[in-house]
Amino acid sequence: MSYTDCRNWEESLNELVDGNLAGPERGKVEEHLLACVNCRRLADQLRALKTAAAGLPRSIQPERDLWPALAGVLRREKPGPGSDWQRRLLPPSWLTIPRLAAAALLLVGLTVGVTLRLRRPPIPGLGEGRQAEVKASFRNDRLAADYIDAESVFLRASDLLISVLDERKEGLTPETLAVVEENLRIINRAIDEVRSALESEPRDHQLEYVLTAMYRTKVDLLQRATRLPAAS
Amino acid sequence: MRKLLAFLFVCAAGIGLAMPQQTIDEQRPAARDVEITIENIAGSVTVVGWDREELQITGTLGEGTKELDVDGDRNSWDIEVELHSNRRNIEGSNLEIRMPRGGRLTIETVSADIDVSDFDGTVELESVSGKILVQGNPSEVELATVSGSIRLVSEGAVGSGEFQSVSGKITLQADLEDHGRFEFETVSGNIDLRIPSKISARFDISSFSGRITNDFGEVAVKTSPYLPSEELTFSVGGGGARVTVKTVSGNVRLIEE
Numbered sequence: 327m328s329y330t331d332c333r334n335w336e337e338s339l340n341e342l343v344d345g346n347l348a349g350p351e352r353g354k355v356e357e358h359l360l361a362c363v364n365c366r367r368l369a370d371q372l373r374a375l376k377t378a379a380a381g382l383p384r385s386i387q388p389e390r391d392l393w394p395a396l397a398g399v400l401r402r403e404k405p406g407p408g409s410d411w412q413r414r415l416l417p418p419s420w421l422t423i424p425r426l427a428a429a430a431l432l433l434v435g436l437t438v439g440v441t442l443r444l445r446r447p448p449i450p451g452l453g454e455g456r457q458a459e460v461k462a463s464f465r466n467d468r469l470a471a472d473y474i475d476a477e478s479v480f481l482r483a484s485d486l487l488i489s490v491l492d493e494r495k496e497g498l499t500p501e502t503l504a505v506v507e508e509n510l511r512i513i514n515r516a517i518d519e520v521r522s523a524l525e526s527e528p529r530d531h532q533l534e535y536v537l538t539a540m541y542r543t544k545v546d547l548l549q550r551a552t553r554l555p556a557a558s
Numbered sequence: 559m560r561k562l563l564a565f566l567f568v569c570a571a572g573i574g575l576a577m578p579q580q581t582i583d584e585q586r587p588a589a590r591d592v593e594i595t596i597e598n599i600a601g602s603v604t605v606v607g608w609d610r611e612e613l614q615i616t617g618t619l620g621e622g623t624k625e626l627d628v629d630g631d632r633n634s635w636d637i638e639v640e641l642h643s644n645r646r647n648i649e650g651s652n653l654e655i656r657m658p659r660g661g662r663l664t665i666e667t668v669s670a671d672i673d674v675s676d677f678d679g680t681v682e683l684e685s686v687s688g689k690i691l692v693q694g695n696p697s698e699v700e701l702a703t704v705s706g707s708i709r710l711v712s713e714g715a716v717g718s719g720e721f722q723s724v725s726g727k728i729t730l731q732a733d734l735e736d737h738g739r740f741e742f743e744t745v746s747g748n749i750d751l752r753i754p755s756k757i758s759a760r761f762d763i764s765s766f767s768g769r770i771t772n773d774f775g776e777v778a779v780k781t782s783p784y785l786p787s788e789e790l791t792f793s794v795g796g797g798g799a800r801v802t803v804k805t806v807s808g809n810v811r812l813i814e815e
Binding site: 360361362363366498499501502505506508509512513516519520523526527530532533536540543547550551554555556557 | 802
């Protein structure tokens with residue numbers, strides 16, 4: 327199943343996870359899930375995020391450092407049609423600001439099981455050149471903004487987790503750290519390659535989907551690295 | 559006098575920390591579906607399933623370990639090799655455990671190798687750099703490492719499984735149950751799936767820059783003219799089991815046994 331095909335199922339997946347599907351419609355989506363690993367993974371992520379968000383108090387405030395990256399996403403409680411990455415990661419029906427802020431933080435940081443201490447100043451989002459490229463490739467500014475937000479969030483999530491990993495370094499063996507760093511380099515090279523392809527084909531949304539998948543892989547690896555048991 | 563007492567205290571503590579290897583030989587009652595959790599940082603953990611309703615723990619605790627903590631009741635046991643908090647360099651502890659073969663087993667290690675055999679139950683094994691080897695017919699497996707290899711060898715069919723590594727090689731040599739779900743994921747590790755020709759399964763395999771080879775005939779296709787990515791999706795024997803494989807740079811081989 328190609329990534330392009332999967333995008334046609336995103337809205338149905340959100341409806342399924344929200345419990346809004348029944349009968350043959352539900353059966354059709356469930357049948358597709360059995361056959362499609364990409365959609366199954368997305369559905370699992372949506373369910374996990376929904377479960378995490380449901381258990382959170384409404385009053386949680388996000389760490390200030392992440393807020394600028396999330397703010398652009400979170401200020402829109404009801405995303406319009408076509409805001410594809412938001413629908414992919416953040417189902418609209420429970421898109422309330424405090425819950426989502428907390429859920430996003432939970433997604434990228436709180437599950438690592440350590441206290442996040444943000445010492446560094448906020449990193450900038452995408453460079454102006456990249457933002458212009460993305461904007462040019464989308465039909466309208468709003469979609470472009472969504473995509474820029476998505477990439478910014480992943481960049482910041484990675485940076486956040488690297489900070490956590492920095493603080494845990496002493497607990498891991500040099501060999502383990504070397505493996506993690508080498509594999510981060512492999513993922514970074516893949517990200518560079520996709521971004522380079524996007525420079526040639528800025529309107530290729532499949533490349534954007536692959537780029538998002540690579541960022542997700544990087545965040546997954548960093549999350550895992552921060553959860554590893556200490557060597558002593 | 560105070561200095562002398564302090565000196566003696568330090569000596570006593572030093573003697574305590576430098577305890578030589580200790581031998582373990584313990585038994586506990588255990589239900590057939592007992593849940594066993596084992597934590598051991600370095601050395602090895604060997605688990606063998608048996609038909610007795612008993613948990614047996616033998617082996618040695620390496621120098622630098624504090625004690626073996628065994629806590630629980632016949633339905634659930636936690637086994638942990640405890641370390642002195644101020645020791646960084648420890649000698650590995652080698653645990654050999656026998657438990658009811660249909661139980662639920664969870665093991666977490668850092669560099670200790672894990673070897674599980676004659677086991678039919680559920681296994682969840684995680685190691686950072688240790689090797690994981692599972693033999694038998696486990697109903698459900700979750701196996702994860704960073705750099706350690708993962709190997710599951712079964713003469714029968716495995717129920718379902720999740721296999722995850724960062725750079726460690728993953729090898730599955732088994733039949734897959736018809737409706738089982740199997741997920742393999744690695745960044746740079748290679749994945750070998752050695753499966754019987756009569757298998758019934760649907761495969762969804764993708765790699766960003768690794769190569770995908772397939773003894774079953776179907777050929778992987780490039781997903782984009784701009785990237786090295788490959789995907790391979792096909793079914794054999796009616797497509798009963800669902801197998802998904804994802805790598806970034808690791809190679810994937812489907813080998814017909």
